[in-house]
Amino acid sequence: MVRLKKSDGKLLIQAPSHGSYLAYIRTLIGDLARQVGFPEDEVAKIEMAVDEACSNVVEHAYADPKDGIAAEKAWQWKQGDPKIRLDVRSEGNRLVIEINDHGQRFDFTAYRPNKMEEGIRQMQTGGYGMAIMREFMDEVQYSSSDAAGNTLRLVKYLKKS
Amino acid sequence: MKDFRIERDARGDVQVIRLTGSLDMYSFPRLETQINTLFQENYYAVLLDCRDLDYIGSAGLGALIGFAKQAREKGGDVKLLNVPERIFKIIELLGFTKVLQVHNTEASALASFAKG
Numbered sequence: 714m715v716r717l718k719k720s721d722g723k724l725l726i727q728a729p730s731h732g733s734y735l736a737y738i739r740t741l742i743g744d745l746a747r748q749v750g751f752p753e754d755e756v757a758k759i760e761m762a763v764d765e766a767c768s769n770v771v772e773h774a775y776a777d778p779k780d781g782i783a784a785e786k787a788w789q790w791k792q793g794d795p796k797i798r799l800d801v802r803s804e805g806n807r808l809v810i811e812i813n814d815h816g817q818r819f820d821f822t823a824y825r826p827n828k829m830e831e832g833i834r835q836m837q838t839g840g841y842g843m844a845i846m847r848e849f850m851d852e853v854q855y856s857s858s859d860a861a862g863n864t865l866r867l868v869k870y871l872k873k874s
Numbered sequence: 875m876k877d878f879r880i881e882r883d884a885r886g887d888v889q890v891i892r893l894t895g896s897l898d899m900y901s902f903p904r905l906e907t908q909i910n911t912l913f914q915e916n917y918y919a920v921l922l923d924c925r926d927l928d929y930i931g932s933a934g935l936g937a938l939i940g941f942a943k944q945a946r947e948k949g950g951d952v953k954l955l956n957v958p959e960r961i962f963k964i965i966e967l968l969g970f971t972k973v974l975q976v977h978n979t980e981a982s983a984l985a986s987f988a989k990g
Contacts, residue, residue, distance in 0.1 A: 732900025736875050739896075739929065757960050764931050768899040833969045838940035841932040845968065 717741070722749055722803035730775045730795035730814065732768070739764050742801060742810065749803040750871055758849035759808065759869055763799075765842035766812045766865050770797050774816030774863060807851075807870045815862035821855035876928060880908050885980070888919045888987050890955075894926040897934030905934070909941045909952070918950025919987045921980075925956035935970050942974060951975065955983050 715734065718725040724745050728734040739760045746756045775795040798813040826843040846853050852868035878895035889912050897905065912920055920941070924930075942952040953975040957965070965971055977983035 732898070735898050735900055735931075736896045736929070740875055753960065754963060757964055760929070761931060761964060764898060764929075768931065768933060772899060830969055833939065833973055836939045836943040836973055838936040839933070841936060841968075845932055848968070 724799070724801040726797075726799040726801070728797050728799075730771050730797050730816070732771050734797075735764055735767055735771070738767055738797075738799065742799070745801055745803075746808060746869075749808060751808070751869070755869065759810075759867075762846045762849045762867055762869075763810055763812070765845050766810075766867065767797055767799075769819075769842055769865075770812065770814045770816065773819065774814045776817070807868055810867040810869075812865045812867070813862050818857045818863055819855065821857075876926065878904065880905060882908070885921075885984055887917075888921050888984055889917045890921045890923055890980075892923040892926070896929040896931075897927060897937075898929060898931040899933035902934045902937045906937055906941075913944060913948075918945040918948040920945060920950070920952045921955050921977075921983050921987070922952065923955045923980075924958065924961065927958065927961060930961055930965070935965065935968070939970065939973055951987070953977060953983055953986065955980060 714729070715737065716727040722745075724741060726738060726741060728738060742763045743756050743760045746759045751759065795816060796814070800811040800813070802809050824843065826847070827837065827840045829841055829844040829848070832840060846867065850867045851870050852866070854866040855863070856866070857863045876895040878897070878901040879893070881892040883890040883892065891908060893905070895901065909920065922938070938952060938954075945952050955977050957976050962976065965974070975986065977986065
């Protein structure tokens with residue numbers, strides 16, 4: 714079940730971590746981005762970056778754990794429904810999107826995404842998500858703690874035309 | 875928000891797949907199943923009509939170049955038709971149009987298959 718809280722320039726979404734909710738999340742994010750003044754080309758980029766981030770949560774964060782520590786934590790989501798939480802807000806001239814999960818931690822600092830151009834040239838079928846987020850958003854940051862879970866923070870600045 | 879749908883048609887030796895809705899990490903396995911069926915039937919000339927597609931994510935794009943690569947190894951290709959402008963801008967910006975052929979008319983797409 715999706716829980717949704719909307720107010721002026723703000724949006725809180727809590728959805729099950731399942732691919733069937735991604736289209737709904739994209740629609741909500743796109744509507745808010747338009748509402749705060751992003752042009753359609755930028756809305757499309759924001760939607761895609763958020764979709765890539767949420768897809769990673771569904772596909773990786775709550776995937777079957779590969780190591781002992783993660784396996785120990787796994788019960789936390791296997792006992793209940795794994796969730797994605799999005800906190801989206803307009804702050805002055807920027808849109809801040811925080812995507813939170815309580816799944817497996819991602820080694821953000823060590824991760825080096827494939828060079829997209831090279832991957833495409835070699836016709837690789839995957840590994841583009843993080844590169845797309847970095848291409849389409851102005852800031853991409855990741856934090857993780859036992860209490861707060863994992864949070865990916867995406868920021869997009871509204872440029873004056 | 876349209877439900878993801880796949881409809882199959884044929885123009886001579888070219889299989890035309892019309893896609894509706896969003897091609898994302900949730901829906902792309904359904905397209906994968908359809909394309910694999912075509913390949914098993916020895917159809918390697920595939921045209922994806924995207925006029926009713928409203929979103930494509932990296933999982934969908936990755937799948938498309940994977941299909942194109944497999945088809946080319948058999949002398950065919952997987953090409954795109956009627957890609958909405960909003961989607962075209964994104965895939966062009968990311969560089970996927972360097973490896974995926976995109977056509978604006980069915981006639982030009984079919985002619986390109988005929989040329990080989």
